[in-house]
Amino acid sequence: MYSSRQPLPGVAAGTPMRLQPDEWSYGRDLTPGTAVAVTVVSVRDLPNRGDEWVWVLGHRPECEYPHVDRHPPCMEVRVAIAALRRQVSAS
Numbered sequence: 001m002y003s004s005r006q007p008l009p010g011v012a013a014g015t016p017m018r019l020q021p022d023e024w025s026y027g028r029d030l031t032p033g034t035a036v037a038v039t040v041v042s043v044r045d046l047p048n049r050g051d052e053w054v055w056v057l058g059h060r061p062e063c064e065y066p067h068v069d070r071h072p073p074c075m076e077v078r079v080a081i082a083a084l085r086r087q088v089s090a091s
Contacts, residue, residue: 005049005050005051006051006081008043008045008054008081008084009081009084009085009087009088010088011040011043011056011084011087011088012040013040013041013042014039014040015039015040015087016037016038016039016040016061017037017038017039017040017056017058017079017083017087018035018036018037019035019036019037019038019077019079019083020035020083021033021034021035022080023079023080023082023083024036024077024078024079024080024083025053025078025080026077026078027075027076027077027078028075028076029075030075030077036077037060037061038056038058038059038060038061038075038077039058039059039060039061039063040056040057040058041057041058041059041073042056042057042058042073043055043056043057043084044056044057051081052080052081052082053078053079053080053081054078054079054081054084055076055077055078055079056076056077056078056079056084057073057075057076058073058074058075058076058077059073059074059075060074060075
């Protein structure tokens, strides 16, 4: 089956990101219309994703255990793929 989806930019684990209000659309316990900071654990590339949004799993900046292997990510946020591209081009 042919897929026209664009490949995701490679955002490395441990990358800190500051997302502006228009760069994310949903995240549990996050206030809509505010900036969000996340330290990336992984980017979830699902087979049925579109070319606009993707889920990012990560830690909040105040998390004291981001490097403990068994500590699950503190947050999951739906991020615009354009914001990931911006992050990669800025590094």
